[in-house]
Amino acid sequence: MRIDILTVVPELLESPLGHSIVQRAKNKGLVEIHIHDIREYGKGNYHQVDDYSYGGDAGMILMIEPIYTLINKLKQEREYDEIIYMSPDGKTLDQPIANRLSCMENIMILCGHYKGIDHRIREHLITSEISIGDYVLSGGELAAAVVCDAVIRLIPGAISDETSALSDCFQDNLLSAPVYTRPANFNGWEVPKVLLSGNPKLIAQWQEEQSLERTARLRPDLLKKE
Numbered sequence: 654m655r656i657d658i659l660t661v662v663p664e665l666l667e668s669p670l671g672h673s674i675v676q677r678a679k680n681k682g683l684v685e686i687h688i689h690d691i692r693e694y695g696k697g698n699y700h701q702v703d704d705y706s707y708g709g710d711a712g713m714i715l716m717i718e719p720i721y722t723l724i725n726k727l728k729q730e731r732e733y734d735e736i737i738y739m740s741p742d743g744k745t746l747d748q749p750i751a752n753r754l755s756c757m758e759n760i761m762i763l764c765g766h767y768k769g770i771d772h773r774i775r776e777h778l779i780t781s782e783i784s785i786g787d788y789v790l791s792g793g794e795l796a797a798a799v800v801c802d803a804v805i806r807l808i809p810g811a812i813s814d815e816t817s818a819l820s821d822c823f824q825d826n827l828l829s830a831p832v833y834t835r836p837a838n839f840n841g842w843e844v845p846k847v848l849l850s851g852n853p854k855l856i857a858q859w860q861e862e863q864s865l866e867r868t869a870r871l872r873p874d875l876l877k878k879e
């Protein structure tokens with residue numbers, strides 16, 4: 654899989670996409686992440702990328718030309734399954750969206766900044782818009798990093814335990830059962846006895862009960878989803 658990210662603040666993406674499972678997936682050749690600085694395509698000597706908005710609203714808007722030039726250049730090099738714009742207006746990221754994206758070959762993610770981007774980019778070049786929640790971030794970069802993390806961990810081989818991503822919370826609209834490790838007793842706080850029983854059937858049954866109970870109590874909305 655290849656992910657191209659377009660941004661005016663590349664530094665914001667380096668650390669979130671340079672460690673842990675995402676970095677390991679890159680090392681294993683499972684994913685290529687290319688970060689493009691829109692500023693390199695900016696106008697004139699100052700590489701201008703933003704301008705005042707028509708209509709006089711306060712705040713700067715990312716201009717159409719640099720983004721158009723960069724998107725077109727990339728589209729000439731390969732075909733993209735999706736060209737995504739990160740925006741609070743978009744569809745809220747959930748596990749089915751991450752699952753769908755993880756099966757794609759090439760995706761492009763455009764990060765907005767300032768007061769937004771010239772709307773013609775969204776009308777003519779973007780194929781889908783994704784939000785990571787009902788709040789406004791300073792730019793789309795952290796949201797893009799969230800999407801990349803959620804997607805990349807699903808690529809087969811990204812997580813050493815093959816079944817691990819499939820047993821995640823939300824894969825079946827259920828929260829996970831609680832997990833524990835040694836010591837079995839920490840200052841009197843005990844690990845549930847059943848987990849020490851060595852009986853896989855009893856353990857699986859307990860985990861299922863815990864999943865259902867926690868989902869009903871903490872996220873009853875999930876039980877109503879298809």
Ligand code: ADE
Pocket residue numbers: 739740741765783784785786787788789790791792793796
């Ligand atoms: N850009 C600014 N806020 C955002 C959000 N909540 N989700 C995705 N992109 C954003």
